[in-house]
Amino acid sequence: MAPVHYHEGRFPPRELDWPRLIPLIGPAAAAVARYDGMLAAVPNPDILLSPLTTQEAVLSSRIEGTQATMGEVLEFEAGREDISPERREDIREVLNYRAAMREAERLLAELPLSQRVIREMHRVLLDGVRGQNKAPGEYRRIPNWIGPSGCAIEQARFVPIGADKLPDAMSAWERYLHEEAPDRLIQLAILHAEFEALHPFLDGNGRLGRMLVPLFLWQKGLIRRPMFYLSAWLEAHRDEYYERLLAVSRDDDWTGWCGFFLEAVRTQAEENLRRTQAILELHGSLKLRLPEMTRSQYAVHALEWLFARPIFSASDFVQMAGIPAPTARRFLGVLKKHKIIKELMESSGRRSAVLVFPALLNIAEGREVF
Numbered sequence: 001m002a003p004v005h006y007h008e009g010r011f012p013p014r015e016l017d018w019p020r021l022i023p024l025i026g027p028a029a030a031a032v033a034r035y036d037g038m039l040a041a042v043p044n045p046d047i048l049l050s051p052l053t054t055q056e057a058v059l060s061s062r063i064e065g066t067q068a069t070m071g072e073v074l075e076f077e078a079g080r081e082d083i084s085p086e087r088r089e090d091i092r093e094v095l096n097y098r099a100a101m102r103e104a105e106r107l108l109a110e111l112p113l114s115q116r117v118i119r120e121m122h123r124v125l126l127d128g129v130r131g132q133n134k135a136p137g138e139y140r141r142i143p144n145w146i147g148p149s150g151c152a153i154e155q156a157r158f159v160p161i162g163a164d165k166l167p168d169a170m171s172a173w174e175r176y177l178h179e180e181a182p183d184r185l186i187q188l189a190i191l192h193a194e195f196e197a198l199h200p201f202l203d204g205n206g207r208l209g210r211m212l213v214p215l216f217l218w219q220k221g222l223i224r225r226p227m228f229y230l231s232a233w234l235e236a237h238r239d240e241y242y243e244r245l246l247a248v249s250r251d252d253d254w255t256g257w258c259g260f261f262l263e264a265v266r267t268q269a270e271e272n273l274r275r276t277q278a279i280l281e282l283h284g285s286l287k288l289r290l291p292e293m294t295r296s297q298y299a300v301h302a303l304e305w306l307f308a309r310p311i312f313s314a315s316d317f318v319q320m321a322g323i324p325a326p327t328a329r330r331f332l333g334v335l336k337k338h339k340i341i342k343e344l345m346e347s348s349g350r351r352s353a354v355l356v357f358p359a360l361l362n363i364a365e366g367r368e369v370f
């Protein structure tokens with residue numbers, strides 16, 4: 001089949017089938033608002049929700065074929081070294097994803113979401129990984145296409161806009177980003193689809209387009225922190241995700257794409273709310289139990305450490321948790337005895353044991369993994 005080409009002159013869409021979309025907008029917006037209400041109750045979302053943030057980076061990267069799991073990423077951070085070179089690359093991509101989000105948050109404290117911010121995020125995303133030779137931080141100057149790996153342009157499924165037209169098209173995209181559109185979620189759906197159809201970079205377009213989701217919701221005041229996790233749903237519906245994007249250019253079916261996106265937002269807002277609530281409850285119950293178990297003023301220190309680093313090396317805990325070393329060693333024994341933590345890797349020689357806090361990671365994974 002001949003490739004579908006970019007929908008030149010048809011962005012932003014002139015009309016949408018609003019009667020079809022309106023019944024979907026209310027529930028999606030309400031679910032986002034409920035999730036935001038839950039975010040308000042989280043005392044330190046950067047720490048408490050960090051496993052969800054890591055899991056999002058893992059899943060968004062997995063859509064493009066990166067194989068690393070959240071456990072592997074966190075074990076790597078805890079100092080595990082026996083990891084194959086390919087897996088190390090995958091892990092690095094996930095860590096870059098998180099770093100790009102952090103960089104965006106830092107920049108957005110002073111700048112509006114813009115092409116400049118997106119290019120900076122791209123630079124961080126591709127730093128030192130497979131796409132390093134793919135012009136980090138710069139728009140492409142050559143054609144690219146989407147299709148089976150390594151295929152010729154004739155075999156492509158989709159051919160994005162020509163490189164010569166890209167700068168103007170990105171300016172139009174940015175203008176639309178700053179418009180006061182009738183509905184923010186529809187605006188976001190359109191922005192994501194247009195970004196993917198333009199495919200402005202040689203690599204990393206899918207991931208950047210998905211990072212846009214929490215950043216936009218945050219900047220437009222729909223959520224109070226840039227934490228919204230959409231990729232689990234997109235990964236589970238990947239074929240339909242790609243097909244709906246294709247149908248925008250092929251059939252001008254913006255409405256179909258927007259409906260799909262609203263369903264993704266509603267489902268994930270509900271899921272995000274459930275997981276955030278479960279994390280909050282876990283934190284609340286351990287805040288009561290840990291002081292009883294340890295009979296120590298340092299119990300809360302230990303708790304914060306566990307939430308910030310749910311996989312960690314015993315020696316890091318003893319040296320860096322801000323707890324006197326003998327007390328920290330005693331804590332590890334008590335936490336193991338009460339099955340709050342368990343050993344993922346025994347100590348051997350000079351290498352310290354690697355420990356895991358399963359309850360938290362299982363909530364982030366949505367199933368029993370540890």
Ligand SMILES: Nc1ncnc2c1ncn2[C@@H]1O[C@H](COP(=O)(O)OP(=O)(O)OP(=O)(O)O)[C@@H](O)[C@H]1O
Pocket residue numbers: 063064145146157158196197199201202203204205206207208209242243245246247
């Ligand atoms: N038909 C399509 N039209 C527009 N965008 C599409 C289409 N099919 C897939 N996409 C988007 O392109 C992304 C993947 O693009 P591609 O395989 O070229 O990866 P990439 O540009 O290297 O970026 P990354 O690897 O981070 O996603 C998908 O995640 C999806 O968002």
